[in-house]
Amino acid sequence: MISDMDAAKSPQRLDGSHTWGQAMQGAVCPHCDWRYLLPEGAALPMCPHCYQAQLTVLDDAWEGLSGLRPPELFLPFSLDAAALERRVAAFAEGIPFPPHDLNTQALRSRLRALYLPVWLVDVGVDAAWQGEAGFDYEVVSHQDRFDDRQGGWMSHEVKEKRVRWEPRVGRLRRTYSNVLAPALEEDAVIRRRLGGYDLKAAQSYDADALARSMVRLPNRTPEDAWSDAVPKVQALATDECRHAAQADHFRAFRWTPAYADQNWTLMLLPDYAT
Amino acid sequence: MDAFPPPGFIRAESALEGIEVYVPAPPEAAERKDVVDFKCPNCGATTAYSVADGGLRCEHCGYYAAPDQDVVGKRASEFEFKVETLEKAARGWGKARKELQCQNCGACTSLPDVALTYTCPFCGSNKVIQREASQDVLRPRFLVPFKVTPETCCPLAREWMGSSWMVSSDLRRLASIANFTAIYLPFWTFDAATDATWRAQVGHIETERYYSDGEWKTRTKTVWKWESGRVHRFFDDLLVPGTARLSKVLLTQIRDYDLSQLVAYDPAYLAGYHAQAYDVLLEPAWTEARQEMRECTRDACRGQASTSQIRNFSMNLDFGDESWRYILLPVYLAVYNYQDKVYQVMVNGETGTVAGQRPVDWTKVALVLAAVVAPGVLLSLLGLFTFFTGIGIAIGIVGFILLILGLIVDFVIFQKAQGMDDI
Numbered sequence: 001m002i003s004d005m006d007a008a009k010s011p012q013r014l015d016g017s018h019t020w021g022q023a024m025q026g027a028v029c030p031h032c033d034w035r036y037l038l039p040e041g042a043a044l045p046m047c048p049h050c051y052q053a054q055l056t057v058l059d060d061a062w063e064g065l066s067g068l069r070p071p072e073l074f075l076p077f078s079l080d081a082a083a084l085e086r087r088v089a090a091f092a093e094g095i096p097f098p099p100h101d102l103n104t105q106a107l108r109s110r111l112r113a114l115y116l117p118v119w120l121v122d123v124g125v126d127a128a129w130q131g132e133a134g135f136d137y138e139v140v141s142h143q144d145r146f147d148d149r150q151g152g153w154m155s156h157e158v159k160e161k162r163v164r165w166e167p168r169v170g171r172l173r174r175t176y177s178n179v180l181a182p183a184l185e186e187d188a189v190i191r192r193r194l195g196g197y198d199l200k201a202a203q204s205y206d207a208d209a210l211a212r213s214m215v216r217l218p219n220r221t222p223e224d225a226w227s228d229a230v231p232k233v234q235a236l237a238t239d240e241c242r243h244a245a246q247a248d249h250f251r252a253f254r255w256t257p258a259y260a261d262q263n264w265t266l267m268l269l270p271d272y273a274t
Numbered sequence: 275m276d277a278f279p280p281p282g283f284i285r286a287e288s289a290l291e292g293i294e295v296y297v298p299a300p301p302e303a304a305e306r307k308d309v310v311d312f313k314c315p316n317c318g319a320t321t322a323y324s325v326a327d328g329g330l331r332c333e334h335c336g337y338y339a340a341p342d343q344d345v346v347g348k349r350a351s352e353f354e355f356k357v358e359t360l361e362k363a364a365r366g367w368g369k370a371r372k373e374l375q376c377q378n379c380g381a382c383t384s385l386p387d388v389a390l391t392y393t394c395p396f397c398g399s400n401k402v403i404q405r406e407a408s409q410d411v412l413r414p415r416f417l418v419p420f421k422v423t424p425e426t427c428c429p430l431a432r433e434w435m436g437s438s439w440m441v442s443s444d445l446r447r448l449a450s451i452a453n454f455t456a457i458y459l460p461f462w463t464f465d466a467a468t469d470a471t472w473r474a475q476v477g478h479i480e481t482e483r484y485y486s487d488g489e490w491k492t493r494t495k496t497v498w499k500w501e502s503g504r505v506h507r508f509f510d511d512l513l514v515p516g517t518a519r520l521s522k523v524l525l526t527q528i529r530d531y532d533l534s535q536l537v538a539y540d541p542a543y544l545a546g547y548h549a550q551a552y553d554v555l556l557e558p559a560w561t562e563a564r565q566e567m568r569e570c571t572r573d574a575c576r577g578q579a580s581t582s583q584i585r586n587f588s589m590n591l592d593f594g595d596e597s598w599r600y601i602l603l604p605v606y607l608a609v610y611n612y613q614d615k616v617y618q619v620m621v622n623g624e625t626g627t628v629a630g631q632r633p634v635d636w637t638k639v640a641l642v643l644a645a646v647v648a649p650g651v652l653l654s655l656l657g658l659f660t661f662f663t664g665i666g667i668a669i670g671i672v673g674f675i676l677l678i679l680g681l682i683v684d685f686v687i688f689q690k691a692q693g694m695d696d697i
Binding site for chain 2: 128137138139140141142143144145146147148149153155159162166167168169170171172173174240241243244245246
């Protein structure tokens with residue numbers, strides 16, 4: 001349902017013929033200002049975040065939607081209805097003295113499938129690096145026991161694992177693909193509450209995935225999210241340098257990276273909001 | 275990282291495309307010939323290491339060259355007991371002999387595989403054999419150079435011969451000492467920390483009063499109490515001979531080497547000297563060192579008990595920070611004849627400490643033994659004859675005590691005399 005005032009403005013829409021697979025429109029909650037993307041023409045629901053107001057169509061004054069490329073990957077919803085029911089019930093029952101509205105039925109009736117975005121960045125790196133490579137080796141040691149009553153010494157050989165550290169330097173020219181970077185300000189809080197996702201189950205984006213769900217729109221730009229991606233790129237580079245040096249461990253990694261050819265896309269993570 | 279790669283790094287194999295890896299370059303490997311021949315660059319004569327000069331000296335033209343190596347002392351690298359090292363060390367040198375052809379005169383010589391040096395018997399040229407060990411660490415890497423000159427060995431040995439009253443007074447004069455042979459012998463040095471916890475019943479003497487037969491009496495009894503403790507010890511450079519071809523007893527007596535004088539191995543130090551590689555493998559030598567360390571630690575544990583009466587003693591001992599070195603140490607060897615018998619003598623080539631066999635003058639020893647017990651015997655007899663005169667009891671007791679003391683002293687002297695020609 002679109003209000004008169006909304007209808008007077010030209011709604012923000014994404015032509016889906018060559019990108020999203022279907023035409024999409026932006027929507028915003030006038031109460032909490034969370035922004036969503038949903039198939040064009042779909043009924044605008046109550047905000048799944050605050051449930052205080054019905055979503056309204058985003059007008060073209062907001063520039064966040066222009067140029068938003070379709071997701072590269074998505075994780076399909078895999079929780080079956082019975083399991084979802086059990087979890088909602090368990091959540092509701094776990095609250096002592098809940099308000100009358102906080103019960104399984106009410107929560108279930110407002111349940112809505114929602115995709116949360118994370119950025120995926122592909123980046124080329126050219127760097128000089130240095131660090132300490134650790135190599136495992138074994139040494140032989142002994143533990144002896146003496147007992148008057150057992151007639152003397154008993155010796156027991158033990159093998160101890162140690163690490164030999166050696167300096168290594170090198171150059172790196174690699175491309176790192178699909179490095180995750182948060183697309184939402186609340187990403188850390190959400191991850192902490194919901195736990196991790198099995199990202200190995202990610203699939204290439206399919207427009208059908210959005211048939212019965214909404215997409216939360218990013219509220220962090222790639223430029224802003226880059227600072228969170230850099231440590232992940234460095235961690236990947238550290239592990240690759242360890243592998244290249246054929247070492248068992250790596251520490252004190254330092255590098256002087258030059259980044260190039262950044263390519264930002266989205267990945268959608270499934271969640272239910274109520 | 276301005277200049278790349280940094281100085282001292284060389285490219286290594288990378289397991290990943292797109293990543294170059296550079297590792298520290300290994301130390302410049304000096305060209306290692308199988309046999310190093312020592313010839314004077316001026317006159318072509320054979321050169322040898324001179325103890326007095328501390329370097330290579332040509333006796334013909336006076337040419338002198340100091341060895342390249344500095345004193346490294348206790349900083350000399352130590353090695354851990356890596357599984358890989360122990361496996362390779364267990365293979366040893368094998369039993370083969372080595373055929374060497376002298377580059378100087380072309381003569382062929384067959385050498386035992388443990389020989390590190392030889393002098394060609396045909397032309398007299400000195401050679402040092404740089405042997406291929408199963409691992410680099412199992413080649414001699416450090417040594418203590420000779421400090422005692424060959425000329426001082428004979429006086430030192432004669433002084434040592436005359437230093438005990440148990441040997442014949444003419445030994446110094448009549449013993450004919452053959453020439454001392456200077457030889458570098460293989461030794462293993464071991465470091466380790468021991469961490470031991472012990473528990474034992476310790477006996478305490480207590481006196482108690484008790485009532486018996488209508489009167490109070492006292493008696494002593496041993497009360498056993500459990501005690502426990504912990505001991506940490508660190509053993510630094512425990513020396514174990516790396517050869518079984520010489521007397522271990524004698525080698526142990528001259529092992530007062532100052533290892534702060536260790537230098538890195540340089541064949542120049544061995545020129546003109548005999549030198550042997552180890553024939554006692556690393557693992558048996560380490561077992562021997564460990565036994566010595568654990569006995570020392572056990573003594574320290576027992577020393578912590580509040581009295582010396584101990585029973586049901588048990589301890590757990592953990593070895594830690596174990597390391598080892600393979601070094602060469604200087605020794606002079608000689609034999610001497612005395613009354614048609616041959617005796618061995620060794621001189622520490624660094625400190626001049628002498629050890630060896632000495633023929634005991636048993637007549638002299640027997641007289642001393644008799645003299646030591648004589649006062650006790652005489653007083654005991656005197657006490658016996660004057661037993662009924664009252665004072666005889668006191669004399670007898672004093673005589674008996676002196677007799678016991680004399681017998682103890684005799685036992686010690688006898689043991690020492692017996693050990694004089696032990697090897």
